[in-house]
Amino acid sequence: MELMExxxxxxxxxxxxxxxxxxxxxxxxxxxxxxxxxxxxxxVVSDENVAALHLQALRxxxxxxxxEMVALxxxxxxxxxxxxxxxxxxxxxxxxxxxxxxxxxxFGGGVIGDLVGFAAAVLRRGVRFVxxxxxxxxxxxxxxxxxxxxxxxxxxxxxxxxxxPSLVLADTAVLGTLTARDFLAGYGEVVKYGMLGDxxxxxxxxxxxxxxxxxxxxxxxxxxxxxxxxxxxxxxxDETEQGDRALLNLGHTFCHALEAATGYSDRLxxxxxxxxxxxxxxxxxxxxxxxxxxxxxRVRAHLKDMGMKTDLAxxxxxxxxxxxxxxxxxxxxxVVAGQLKFILARGIGQSFVTGDVPPEVVLSVLKDALTQ
Ligand code: GLY
Numbered sequence: 001m002e003l004m005e006x007x008x009x010x011x012x013x014x015x016x017x018x019x020x021x022x023x024x025x026x027x028x029x030x031x032x033x034x035x036x037x038x039x040x041x042x043x044v045v046s047d048e049n050v051a052a053l054h055l056q057a058l059r060x061x062x063x064x065x066x067x068e069m070v071a072l073x074x075x076x077x078x079x080x081x082x083x084x085x086x087x088x089x090x091x092x093x094x095x096x097x098x099x100x101x102x103x104x105x106x107f108g109g110g111v112i113g114d115l116v117g118f119a120a121a122v123l124r125r126g127v128r129f130v131x132x133x134x135x136x137x138x139x140x141x142x143x144x145x146x147x148x149x150x151x152x153x154x155x156x157x158x159x160x161x162x163x164x165p166s167l168v169l170a171d172t173a174v175l176g177t178l179t180a181r182d183f184l185a186g187y188g189e190v191v192k193y194g195m196l197g198d199x200x201x202x203x204x205x206x207x208x209x210x211x212x213x214x215x216x217x218x219x220x221x222x223x224x225x226x227x228x229x230x231x232x233x234x235x236x237x238d239e240t241e242q243g244d245r246a247l248l249n250l251g252h253t254f255c256h257a258l259e260a261a262t263g264y265s266d267r268l269x270x271x272x273x274x275x276x277x278x279x280x281x282x283x284x285x286x287x288x289x290x291x292x293x294x295x296x297x298r299v300r301a302h303l304k305d306m307g308m309k310t311d312l313a314x315x316x317x318x319x320x321x322x323x324x325x326x327x328x329x330x331x332x333x334x335v336v337a338g339q340l341k342f343i344l345a346r347g348i349g350q351s352f353v354t355g356d357v358p359p360e361v362v363l364s365v366l367k368d369a370l371t372q
Pocket of ligand 1: 142144145147245248249
């Protein structure tokens with residue numbers, strides 16, 4: 001099993017860190033985290049679902065290196081990512097007497113990683129933290145790159161900070177406990193990397209996606225590693241999203257409008273919205289004459305092969321009209337001086353950022369997508 005382990009270095013000068021990927025890392029968590037510690041004690045924040053499934057394994061993995069652990073389990077779900085659970089977490093960390101030199105562990109999916117990372121960023125003006133991501137989405141995206149934060153009533157992720165973790169342990173064995181729906185939603189972010197910057201990876205996923213989804217561990221490790229390597233390269237070039245990092249938002253402008261239209265509910269998971277959004281971004285690119293019509297067709301064919309939500313019709317319930325969806329896009333964080341930014345593509349693996357998209361073309365793509 002250990003042979004499968006991979007390490008990706010996120011190169012950020014004195015804030016550089018490793019992302020270790022492979023099965024069985026929970027069991028080795030103590031040995032991995034020990035070099036970071038001033039004293040043999042960590043505080044762990046997770047959610048109730050993750051705690052019920054995996055906290056014992058983490059506790060045992062830490063105990064093997066004589067590391068003591070105290071844990072807080074927050075309620076699961078996106079609504080946890082707000083002021084209430086955030087202040088509860090910060091106060092709990094203070095009650096646990098976490099010191100400047102201690103390490104906080106974020107043990108869960110994207111909600112926990114973002115919230116706990118933000119708590120670590122502000123606690124005593126910043127303490128170190130370790131990400132142990134348990135969802136595929138968190139392993140390939142949110143645990144890497146230091147974006148942390150919580151949601152505001154005005155929108156998602158509007159309150160936060162860049163705070164890089166000191167270590168990321170992505171235990172791919174833990175992915176075995178995800179529901180098929182959650183796994184495929186995370187796969188939306190995996191396939192995004194191929195579409196945005198690596199046509200060979202996209203072709204690899206076309207071939208290996210099905211075995212990866214059915215549990216092949218070597219394929220899972222490979223897919224997580226290639227995704228994290230791409231993200232690490234982009235973050236090293238542009239940590240605070242002044243340029244290239246925006247490429248990671250391929251599909252997200254459409255996705256955020258669809259998430260808002262479905263009330264951030266169970267009707268559409270974030271990764272599902274990303275997949276549909278990527279298909280729409282390629283359709284928009286083809287309409288603008290940037291890529292051939294074959295590219296959006298190939299994207300949709302792969303998403304459908306994987307049994308993923310691909311079209312607007314795959315979202316249960318009714319959606320607002322195209323005009324309303326465009327309006328919802330206007331509330332996106334990526335609006336600069338009133339102009340909406342899109343990530344478009346000249347082909348699979350060749351994306352770029354632009355503000356120069358005629359709104360009537362976006363409208364026509366959405367109108368057609370709504371009648372499909
Ligand atoms: N999830 C996009 C980013 O980290 O920039």
